[in-house]
Amino acid sequence: MKKIAILGSTGSIGKQTLDVLNNLNDEFEVYSLSTYSDLEIIIDQIKKFKPRLANAVHKETYQKLEKIAREEGFSTEITYGTDGLLDLVRMDEIDIVVNAVVGAAGLLPGLEALEHKKRLCSANKESLVIGGNLMRNMLKKGGELIPIDSEHSALLQASLSGRYPEIKNLILTASGGPFWGTGVDFSKVSIEETLAHPNWSMGKKISVDSATMMNKGLEVIEARWLFDIQPENIKVLIHPESIVHSIVEFVDNSQIAQLSVPDMKLPIQYALTYPERMEGLCQSLDLSKISELHFHEPDHKRFPCLRLAYEALHKGGSFPVVLNAANEAAVQLFLEKRINLARIPEIVERVLERHTHVSNPSIDTILQIDHNVKREVIELNKLEV
Ligand code: NAD
Ligand code: MG
Numbered sequence: 220m221k222k223i224a225i226l227g228s229t230g231s232i233g234k235q236t237l238d239v240l241n242n243l244n245d246e247f248e249v250y251s252l253s254t255y256s257d258l259e260i261i262i263d264q265i266k267k268f269k270p271r272l273a274n275a276v277h278k279e280t281y282q283k284l285e286k287i288a289r290e291e292g293f294s295t296e297i298t299y300g301t302d303g304l305l306d307l308v309r310m311d312e313i314d315i316v317v318n319a320v321v322g323a324a325g326l327l328p329g330l331e332a333l334e335h336k337k338r339l340c341s342a343n344k345e346s347l348v349i350g351g352n353l354m355r356n357m358l359k360k361g362g363e364l365i366p367i368d369s370e371h372s373a374l375l376q377a378s379l380s381g382r383y384p385e386i387k388n389l390i391l392t393a394s395g396g397p398f399w400g401t402g403v404d405f406s407k408v409s410i411e412e413t414l415a416h417p418n419w420s421m422g423k424k425i426s427v428d429s430a431t432m433m434n435k436g437l438e439v440i441e442a443r444w445l446f447d448i449q450p451e452n453i454k455v456l457i458h459p460e461s462i463v464h465s466i467v468e469f470v471d472n473s474q475i476a477q478l479s480v481p482d483m484k485l486p487i488q489y490a491l492t493y494p495e496r497m498e499g500l501c502q503s504l505d506l507s508k509i510s511e512l513h514f515h516e517p518d519h520k521r522f523p524c525l526r527l528a529y530e531a532l533h534k535g536g537s538f539p540v541v542l543n544a545a546n547e548a549a550v551q552l553f554l555e556k557r558i559n560l561a562r563i564p565e566i567v568e569r570v571l572e573r574h575t576h577v578s579n580p581s582i583d584t585i586l587q588i589d590h591n592v593k594r595e596v597i598e599l600n601k602l603e604v
Contacts, residue, residue, distance in 0.1 A: 222250040222312050223491075226304065226328050227319035228264055229257035231422045232342040232367065232483060236317050237264065239488045242500050247315075247491065251307045255324075256280040262287060265295050274298045274307055276324075304328055309335045315491065317367070318343040321424050322547050323589045326350045330582070333362040340490035342367035344441045345547070349540045349585050351444025364445065365490040370438055371445055372486035373464035373477035375493075378446070380467070380475040389442050390466040390474070392458040393517065394418050396429040399459060405431075405561035410553070413560055418461040418481045427550045428524075431563050432517070436528020437546075440539050443532060450532045455525065457515040462504065480504050523564040527571065537577040537588055544589045545570040548596035558600060566596055 223240065227233045229252075240247050249268040254261045256277035261284065265273050273288075273295050275281040281299040288297045298307060301324075308316050308331045316332035318325050318341040325343030330350065332339040334357055341347070341364060347354060358364055366372050370391045378386060397415050398408065414426045421429070428434035439453050456466075461481040468474045479485050485501040519526040524546070531538040549566040552558045558566070570592055577584055 220245075221247045221314040221491075223247055223315045223317060224251040224253075224307055224310075224313045225249065225317045225319060226253045226308070226325070227255075227321065227343075228252040229254040229260040230319055230321060231420065231425075232319035232487065233317070234260075235483050236319060236487050236491075237268065238500060239484050239491065243488070243491070243497065250313060251310075253304055253307065253320075254280065255320075258283055265293055270295055271312075272296050272298055272307055274300075274303045276300055276304060301327065305331050308332050308337070313337060315340060317341075317487075317491075318346065319367075321345070321422055323349055323543060323586075326582075326585070330354060330357055333357040333364065334360070336361035338363040338365060340365050340367055340487070342487075344368055344437050345543055347441040347444045348437050348543045349589065350582065351440065351539075352579070353582060353585075355444055355447065365493050366441070366445055367483070367486050367490045368438060368441060369481070369483060369486045370465040371442060372489055374442065374446065374467055376477045376489070377465070377467040377475040379494075380473075381469045385469045385471075386446070386448065386452075386467055387470045387472070388452045388454055388468040389446060389448055390454045390456050390468060391435065391438055391442060392456050392461070392463050392465050392514075393432065393435040394429070394461045395457045395459055395515075396432060396434075398430055399457060406559040408560050410556065413553075417459070419483070423554055424547070424550055427553060427560075427563075428546070430560065431524045432522035433524035433528065433546050433563070433567075435517075436525045437543065439525075439528055440532050450529065455517050457517055458513065459515075460509065460512050462506075462509060462512055478504060478506075524567065527564060527567055531571060534576065535578070537580045537584070538571065538574065540580060540585050540588045541571055541574045541592050542567060544592035545596055548593040552596070552600055566599065569599065570595060 251272040253274040285297045326346040329346040413430045466476040482501040488499045531542040545567040549563040
């Protein structure tokens with residue numbers, strides 16, 4: 220029986236991971252759960268899965284949860300804060316860590332999991348964007364990194380058709396988000412319109428990233444580190460139906476793609492059971508019912524975030540850290556209705572232009588830059604309002 224720690228179990232990926240595990244039952248044990256501040260959801264999850272441990276990073280949430288656990292006699296031990304989260308990752312009992320935390324906060328637990336030679340099933344793309352090089356180095360000591368992001372899961376699955384040096388290009392598909400092909404004015408769209416993704420139901424941050432296409436930019440950087448491939452060999456193809464999840468092109472120009480209905484439960488399960496496949500909850504795909512699939516070149520003018528991500532990746536070093544932090548802070552401002560959607564790429568570009576390059580940043584430097592850039596974005600916005 221494999222014991223699993225789910226970091227960010229109360230979010231979109233975390234909940235779907237529990238659905239997958241509930242269906243696989245006998246082979247896996249939900250050993251620990253974690254949240255930032257979703258009190259009600261984690262209480263329900265604790266009651267249902269009876270994990271050994273549960274962690275809350277937010278102080279008041281921890282205090283409330285600890286009190287309820289004591290009063291109601293839960294067998295689950297409640298731990299606090301980022302330190303508690305890291306303790307939970309490194310426990311000897313844990314075989315698999317699912318990183319479903321959103322944002323740069325996923326970096327430390329991701330690195331910790333690899334350092335302790337766990338299988339890290341990572342949905343958290345931001346950790347690879349800002350610390351991909353560190354994660355690759357950590358992987359040399361042991362441990363395993365299996366992507367949950369659907370495109371990267373598809374690339375992993377397709378890449379098994381050849382050997383690593385035979386890979387020529389990775390072609391990431393992108394739905395284009397809710398505004399692809401619409402011609403809408405990005406400065407006028409509402410939060411609700413932005414969060415209404417046509418094919419996927421996801422957390423708020425990644426939904427905004429999908430609308431600006433920063434999500435695909437982050438995924439290009441994620442692919443660079445997961446597959447150790449040069450930026451010029453990573454392409455993006457708009458595919459509005461989200462059926463072809465990505466494609467590997469080999470040196471003989473053969474392209475191998477992975478197809479399925481859009482359902483994150485498939486890549487989540489694949490990461491857990493890799494290299495094996497098991498029956499799961501994802502429905503079968505009937506291509507005759509879909510009948511048409513479409514593919515287009517990305518539009519870098521209308522979606523500048525994708526261009527900014529490629530530029531940050533080419534410059535390397537600390538630039539992807541700045542790109543990610545500026546984006547996280549700008550997305551937060553948008554969700555708080557303090558800026559419109561069109562401002563996100565403008566802010567990210569402005570902050571990138573002001574940044575002084577640091578090559579091979581250490582973990583401390585990465586976290587410092589992340590912190591400083593997020594503050595800079597807030598200050599910049601105050602000045603401009
Ligand atoms: P979400 O917002 O629904 O959930 C985030 C989870 O992280 C929650 O449990 C939250 O409590 C926890 N969390 C937030 N801040 C934290 C912190 N500082 N410390 C510890 N825990 C914290 O997000 P999501 O949509 O599930 O996405 C999670 C990650 O997976 C993101 O990196 C996203 O890009 C990636 N991803 C998501 C999807 C999807 O379909 N939702 C698909 C591919 C990749
Ligand atoms: Mg994806």
